[in-house]
Amino acid sequence: MDNCIFCKIANGEIPSATLYEDEEFRVILDLGPASKGHSLILPKAHAANLYELDDETAGKAMILAKKMAGRLQKALGCDGLNVVQNNGECAGQTVFHFHMHLIPRYINDDAGLTWKPGTLTEEVKEEILARMKEQQ
Ligand code: AMP
Ligand code: ZN
Numbered sequence: 833m834d835n836c837i838f839c840k841i842a843n844g845e846i847p848s849a850t851l852y853e854d855e856e857f858r859v860i861l862d863l864g865p866a867s868k869g870h871s872l873i874l875p876k877a878h879a880a881n882l883y884e885l886d887d888e889t890a891g892k893a894m895i896l897a898k899k900m901a902g903r904l905q906k907a908l909g910c911d912g913l914n915v916v917q918n919n920g921e922c923a924g925q926t927v928f929h930f931h932m933h934l935i936p937r938y939i940n941d942d943a944g945l946t947w948k949p950g951t952l953t954e955e956v957k958e959e960i961l962a963r964m965k966e967q968q
Contacts, residue, residue: 833878842874852900856892859900859949862933866943869908870934873897879930881919894931900934910936914945 833839840846842858852859861868869884873896879885885893901913916933917924937943 833929836929837879838874838927839876839878839930842876842929851903852896856889857896859896859934866933866935866945867910867941869904869910869933869934870906871900873900873932873934875930880928881925881930882917883919885930895928897932897934904934904936908936911939912937914943916945922929 836845841848841860844858848858849861850858851861856876858874858876860872860874862872873893875885875889875893877889879889882890897915901915902950904910905912914933914937916935917931918933927967935943
């Protein structure tokens with residue numbers, strides 16, 4: 833993909849702080865970290881988002897997330913870790929090349945990855961269950 837910054841970073845055309853690299857992925861430090869050690873898993877092949885990602889890459893990305901989570905925990909001594917993956921502008925996606933965030937968490941940190949819990953009503957629950965059944 834021309835003009836995709838994460839294609840260029842993942843494939844080494846633009847330098848990055850690389851924590852891991854193999855044939856299919858590069859893991860880099862995020863330049864605007866939510867916490868110390870905030871990293872991004874980038875597949876080298878372009879997919880804009882989760883919907884476009886092929887199953888094999890999706891599987892490997894999660895296995896790599898597990899590996900990197902362990903390494904970050906050991907290296908940095910974090911107390912927890914969030915895996916975040918945004919799809920679409922309204923969901924907070926700003927770079928339209930699939931990536932997974934690994935965000936180490938520390939007791940009393942200020943990373944602020946929270947939401948206001950709503951209420952699952954019976955009506956909405958039944959609607960969703962019915963609509964999702966149609967998708968099977
Ligand atoms: P998202 O909002 O999920 O699309 O995440 C994009 C992330 O990429 C943000 O956390 C940015 O801080 C990060 N980012 C953008 N450009 C770069 C870059 N050149 N190198 C490293 N991280 C970047
Ligand atoms: Zn790309």
